Amino acid sequence: MTRPAAGSILGRPVTRREDRRLLRGEGRFLDDLRPPGALHLAFVRSPHAHARIEAVRVPASGDGLVDVLTARDLDGLRPLPVGAPGDAEVADVPHPLLAADEACYAGQPVAAVIARSRALAEDAAERVEVDYRRLPAVLDARRAPETLVRWRRAGGDVDAAFASAEEIVRSAHAIPRLAGAPMEPRGATARVEADGRLTFWCSAQDTQRPLAQLCHVLGLERERVRVIVPDVGGAFGIKGSLTAELALTAVAAMRLGEPVTWVEDRRENLAGPYQGRGVEGEVELALDRRGRIRALRARVWCDLGAFLLPTTAFPPRILGGLLTGCYAIGAAEVEVVGARTNKVPTGPYRGAGRPEAAYLIERAVDAAARQLGADPLELRRRNLVRTFPHRTPLGADYDSGDYARCLELARELVGSEGGEDGGACVVGTGFAAYVETCGGMWEQAEVRLTDGGRVVLALGTCPHGQGHETTFAQIAADRLGVALEDVELRWGDSDVVPAGVGTYSSRSVAMGGSALVLALDDLCEQARPVAARLLDVEPDVLRWDLGGWWSRGxxxxxxxxxxxxxxGLRGAGRFASDPVYSSGVTAAVVAIERATGRLRVLRIAAVDDAGTIVNPLLAEGQVLGGTVQGLGAVLCEQVVHDERGVQASDSLASYRLPVAADVPPIATRFVQTPSPRNPLGAKGIGEAGAIGTPAAIANAVADALGGASIDPPFTARKLWQALQETAR
Structure with a gap:
């Protein structure tokens, strides 16, 4: 089948089709779908990071109180499943639905209260009495006695490279924990239907993972559960896995035979869901006299919190596998230790190991440039991977890229002038290259032709802000030669969409889009014999072009x-592939006020290679959004715990997010090196901005401070103290 010869809509900046509906207030989010008469769920949470639970006393029913669940009421139910990368050591420490004898982090659910209204549920939760005996809390990942995840990999002759090195560069850095804080918090509603099936609505990143995980917990066959994901107001990774609160909503509905709903408030949203980052790492580079990096050694500690959720083990594994970055390093030895602490568990947060890997290697490369007295850009040029495919000593298999082109474009875009006179401020420029693993595994799509001539698409990937309704419609319109408005996307209902892996890891276009291409081609092939009958020719003489089948005559x-x-003509496609690898370079210019330590980011340049870009307007939006999240990660965001392990940053007053005044001019460009691993040549773009930005700003800050190495968040106090030390 050939693509239409003219008028291709791929690569065009089509505006988002979904915006009209959402801006008119016609979106249907979880809290808009509450069944009439639904009961409300509230949680009693541990106030201690680590404590023995000696007794739980529940109030008598009345005043709208319907039921109170404690761990003893959950016999026969399983804890949440633990996901494990195949080449990592993963402990069997799943997250319980409710704490039984011991609470292992502040905020862990101890009891679930169900009442006739949200206010009554919250009031009743305050009347539940729990006797705690505080225990010592483990808060430092490097000193934790228990390991939840361990990943080791070595390739090449690392010892020989270090023994013969002319220069050995050592650097150590820490990345704080971050909260996802989407606009819409988490929530779920569950109802048992007349036929005994469970319908489960949730604000999530896809239907298939909640479905599988919920069936695991409840011990139900998949046919007994229907998962519906409506419009979602952001996720950033923290809605990619079932959590105890979501599972207990279903448990309560099945126990009581009435619909039950739970929607968290902002305080719960900052302290309850799994968090991201929380990493410390030590990196050593062995270099020869020409500045070539011959080997890398690294040891990384990840603070994974108290339990393993279904996705907790994956960011540490991704981090470790990408530590050689964009560089042709012949030998590497990496160990990643995921430690058990008395904190909220961690999991994927926009980037999921990739920002951490980029931060550690890019800070190390800048440290090497300073130690060698070399230009940081030239040192990068000298070491970039230039031929593809490229297999790293850590086992990653890069498919395509032009890392040198990305570096040069970032240098041109960010400019050389500082923008300050150097008197009141010190100014610095920083660069960071990154490589990102995207996609992989498999995805499915189905296509149906209606009697009105509309094309209906159904995919397992699910939108939560990316613009799937537009992007997938462009792919279908291009492939079939139909108008964009004649394409309709269905998603978010496990009874309607085909099974899939889901929306995460920047995989929707590369995997879901490729499955869609196969389904569209299958639709056309299914139509071939029909067209042959209408034209009274043999099917094999037909060719597809310009929206239909042509005969030779x-x-x-x-x-x-x-x-x-x-x-009702249908097509189906299943696509599977190895991961693809996006890449790029971010550059930043910063100014630090000498008198106050106040940091201003003057400008950012982001150059990204996501392979074939289906819609550059939407891709740029993803880069801008990710860049602003990357800004927050270094300017102001940090989950803070007190000396007892209780989270202190539990509101948007104490956990500050970036605002419009923090955002500098951001210049963007795309380099397109199509991936050979899928029919679209696509990679991923959704996490790019969040990966390169923190390291670029950190390197710019170090440049402004004359090489002083500090880690985020770059508060005025921290930077002022660094300025005083450099002035001595």
């Missing part, structure tokens, strides 16, 4: 014609 049957005679 010039006869033509359009898709609209086929819809009339063969409504």
């Amino acid at each position: 010039g006869g033509f049957v359009s898709l609209a014609d086929l819809a009339v005679v063969a409504p």
